[in-house]
Amino acid sequence: MGARQHVVIVGGGFGGLYAARRLARERDVDVTVVDKQNYHLFQPLLYQVATAGLSAGDIASPIRGILRKTRNVTVHMGEAAAVNLAAKTLQLSDGASLSYDHLILAAGVRHSYFGHTEWERFAPGLKSIDDALEMRRRVLLAFERAEVEPDPKEREALLTFVVVGGGPTGVELAGALSELSRFTFARDFHNIDPSRARIVLVEAGPRVVPAFREKLSQKALESLQKLGVEVRLGTLVTKVDEHGVMLGGEALPARTVLWAAGVEASPLAKSLGVPLDRAGRVVVNEDLSLPGHPEVYCIGDLSSFKGPDGHPLPGLAPVAIQQGKHVGENVAAAVRGNAKKPFTYFDKGTMATIGRAAGIAQSGKLELWGLLGWLGWLFIHVIFLIGFRNRLLVLLEWTWAYATYQRGARLIIGHDSAEAAPAPAQLPAPRQREAVPVRTQAP
Amino acid sequence: MGARQHVVIVGGGFGGLYAARRLARERDVDVTVVDKQNYHLFQPLLYQVATAGLSAGDIASPIRGILRKTRNVTVHMGEAAAVNLAAKTLQLSDGASLSYDHLILAAGVRHSYFGHTEWERFAPGLKSIDDALEMRRRVLLAFERAEVEPDPKEREALLTFVVVGGGPTGVELAGALSELSRFTFARDFHNIDPSRARIVLVEAGPRVVPAFREKLSQKALESLQKLGVEVRLGTLVTKVDEHGVMLGGEALPARTVLWAAGVEASPLAKSLGVPLDRAGRVVVNEDLSLPGHPEVYCIGDLSSFKGPDGHPLPGLAPVAIQQGKHVGENVAAAVRGNAKKPFTYFDKGTMATIGRAAGIAQSGKLELWGLLGWLGWLFIHVIFLIGFRNRLLVLLEWTWAYATYQRGARLIIGHDSAEAAPAPAQLPAPRQREAVPVRTQAP
Numbered sequence: 098m099g100a101r102q103h104v105v106i107v108g109g110g111f112g113g114l115y116a117a118r119r120l121a122r123e124r125d126v127d128v129t130v131v132d133k134q135n136y137h138l139f140q141p142l143l144y145q146v147a148t149a150g151l152s153a154g155d156i157a158s159p160i161r162g163i164l165r166k167t168r169n170v171t172v173h174m175g176e177a178a179a180v181n182l183a184a185k186t187l188q189l190s191d192g193a194s195l196s197y198d199h200l201i202l203a204a205g206v207r208h209s210y211f212g213h214t215e216w217e218r219f220a221p222g223l224k225s226i227d228d229a230l231e232m233r234r235r236v237l238l239a240f241e242r243a244e245v246e247p248d249p250k251e252r253e254a255l256l257t258f259v260v261v262g263g264g265p266t267g268v269e270l271a272g273a274l275s276e277l278s279r280f281t282f283a284r285d286f287h288n289i290d291p292s293r294a295r296i297v298l299v300e301a302g303p304r305v306v307p308a309f310r311e312k313l314s315q316k317a318l319e320s321l322q323k324l325g326v327e328v329r330l331g332t333l334v335t336k337v338d339e340h341g342v343m344l345g346g347e348a349l350p351a352r353t354v355l356w357a358a359g360v361e362a363s364p365l366a367k368s369l370g371v372p373l374d375r376a377g378r379v380v381v382n383e384d385l386s387l388p389g390h391p392e393v394y395c396i397g398d399l400s401s402f403k404g405p406d407g408h409p410l411p412g413l414a415p416v417a418i419q420q421g422k423h424v425g426e427n428v429a430a431a432v433r434g435n436a437k438k439p440f441t442y443f444d445k446g447t448m449a450t451i452g453r454a455a456g457i458a459q460s461g462k463l464e465l466w467g468l469l470g471w472l473g474w475l476f477i478h479v480i481f482l483i484g485f486r487n488r489l490l491v492l493l494e495w496t497w498a499y500a501t502y503q504r505g506a507r508l509i510i511g512h513d514s515a516e517a518a519p520a521p522a523q524l525p526a527p528r529q530r531e532a533v534p535v536r537t538q539a540p
Numbered sequence: 541m542g543a544r545q546h547v548v549i550v551g552g553g554f555g556g557l558y559a560a561r562r563l564a565r566e567r568d569v570d571v572t573v574v575d576k577q578n579y580h581l582f583q584p585l586l587y588q589v590a591t592a593g594l595s596a597g598d599i600a601s602p603i604r605g606i607l608r609k610t611r612n613v614t615v616h617m618g619e620a621a622a623v624n625l626a627a628k629t630l631q632l633s634d635g636a637s638l639s640y641d642h643l644i645l646a647a648g649v650r651h652s653y654f655g656h657t658e659w660e661r662f663a664p665g666l667k668s669i670d671d672a673l674e675m676r677r678r679v680l681l682a683f684e685r686a687e688v689e690p691d692p693k694e695r696e697a698l699l700t701f702v703v704v705g706g707g708p709t710g711v712e713l714a715g716a717l718s719e720l721s722r723f724t725f726a727r728d729f730h731n732i733d734p735s736r737a738r739i740v741l742v743e744a745g746p747r748v749v750p751a752f753r754e755k756l757s758q759k760a761l762e763s764l765q766k767l768g769v770e771v772r773l774g775t776l777v778t779k780v781d782e783h784g785v786m787l788g789g790e791a792l793p794a795r796t797v798l799w800a801a802g803v804e805a806s807p808l809a810k811s812l813g814v815p816l817d818r819a820g821r822v823v824v825n826e827d828l829s830l831p832g833h834p835e836v837y838c839i840g841d842l843s844s845f846k847g848p849d850g851h852p853l854p855g856l857a858p859v860a861i862q863q864g865k866h867v868g869e870n871v872a873a874a875v876r877g878n879a880k881k882p883f884t885y886f887d888k889g890t891m892a893t894i895g896r897a898a899g900i901a902q903s904g905k906l907e908l909w910g911l912l913g914w915l916g917w918l919f920i921h922v923i924f925l926i927g928f929r930n931r932l933l934v935l936l937e938w939t940w941a942y943a944t945y946q947r948g949a950r951l952i953i954g955h956d957s958a959e960a961a962p963a964p965a966q967l968p969a970p971r972q973r974e975a976v977p978v979r980t981q982a983p
Binding site for chain 1: 579597617
């Protein structure tokens, strides 16, 4: 197999990075990792950035830095636009194209609005650092605006936060929002009582975190309720606009709506012209390759691979990591002329956290909840963080936050996008409103 | 003086915060701090955020958090638009107005393009977190684009970084950029050699950091040159556009131009209708009040106060801090019916840093440079950082960065603004360019 072969990997998430690391050990292979961002993102902690608990830099590492020691791996910052299976080229959106001998697609998912793309501007999702910073901006700004808002109705809408979707992300967001308003902000405002903010979690199904066993769903529900989160089960969001959300016939005025309801595969999947599942994910063979294209693989959230229970494997980091390693092995085998192996998933368990010192975890027959579930969650997430520096800093941030209820990243940065509430940029005609706060000139 | 009096402070920088802290001790006073940002910014370290050394959260603290324990201080997030001296009201740009008994203006400065506002889109300045993140985005993106750029001329322009202005900010930016390219990126790219990036520092005057004594200017120049920075003294920038800069008749192609050349006072100063100095700063009385308006004060960068040498005091944190404390005292005196005192500045010294382990500092007759100057700088800046958490984290970041040459915040976030290089968002007609890197398919 003398000639060097070129492996192109799309996506610097868990799947792509683990595949690249495995292939870095192969002598006859050059690897190009393509990602539209310059950083690898520890997505399980993205909700912490969105709720001002962590800084962006704490959960993201430059891909070049991670792969620095791999001499045969090149990082290409760019957006994969389409695959030409016949010509064996990957087309980038800047016009360049990369030819490949082996292609590993690990491009992940985007949030999906079930056809209602017009909802996106009112209810941002949570997939990238930019998403998280936008969520953080909206959340913090809502409290700031409520503080100076004279109209009680508008103030109530500003202090109503709706999280759509009761999966792990939705539950984690709602829990963190509740703690932000009840503890972090406890003494920070004079005209509003942040602890009276309404956090509403809307879930269409009959229970939260349905991927967990029923008992743990119940524990998660109890933890949320203890934090004052209003959980609305079996409730469909039928409309999202500048006024808030419609829950069936009920209008719920809210200035901040966060979307954690659904995801769909990247448009790249559609460009392949192969069968996709209902969620737009690519149905793959036993060895994670594409039907009819043994040189092309799909892994992680982008791929649909049936687990032992007959359902596609969930979109979790451990799945992507195991698939990344496996596909690295299979490409190495193919380069050497050896046989490829079918993938099997080793389920180590699942976990989620609901605010300070409450979590749920299941692994095999083990079930943890409450403080124990939270400690398990903390331990696993910190040891999984890529890069020593991040691990240490995140632990420090958390210890600090735990001891003081303070949050380290309470910055409102960036600008109002067109859809958000009016920005205080131009000077309107002065309203004859009394000075806020009204305590001015008290006797 | 029975009735409670209302003090409005515009700006949550050093001056505003120290004034607020002093007045928090007064029983008969209510204070409102107005700032368009929700955070206090440690500006002396902003260049570290712009060059990926620190995260935004490391040098910024929420103003509400800082003032949490001051029961008589309210924080109002909003932009001060104009002062009505006759009516004693401050007009905000969202239409609200605050009436005051005493007004302290500490709104700081913005960067100035000497009338060439059209240069701003090509050469961002450095005054806010958003500015710093925009600089960081441009710098990191330039290297990423150079890595995949086939045209050698364009690649050269992408790897040319021009810093306009040889004051402390310009010197610090140039030094940090040089280290970024020579050390941090040393092994991160395959198609370009980041260490060959050109860093050009342009200064109109005869020496860098002219606020320092000549000997230290010389030391700073030597440190810069040792880092490979091209320093162009006595050189005027006559044009900035998408191609780069014009230095007199010489065109210098550069895709990244950073502005550290000049500042001007906020538009608020103009709204006062009182005498301003050449830089647009408000000329104040000996007690820091406005001529003819003993109840209005101007402090920090916004004010023009003659020092012992006859020149206005420089725009430094210690000046703002001392003036903030002093004006707090004077307002407290006025409330109690006591006499106000003239302000005198106690000059503790000035310092700047030029990359890793090189700095300059002068204090009285003391002059430090090199490693000693840097250690002095490090010590002072870390102990000055407001808030224990930031101090600890920043020290940790620096220790880590020093030991490894790595930088903790190498994230490209945000989007291309209209003026920047074309974003890879739409799919242009495919160019028949060969795969980059060209090592693909090597024999």
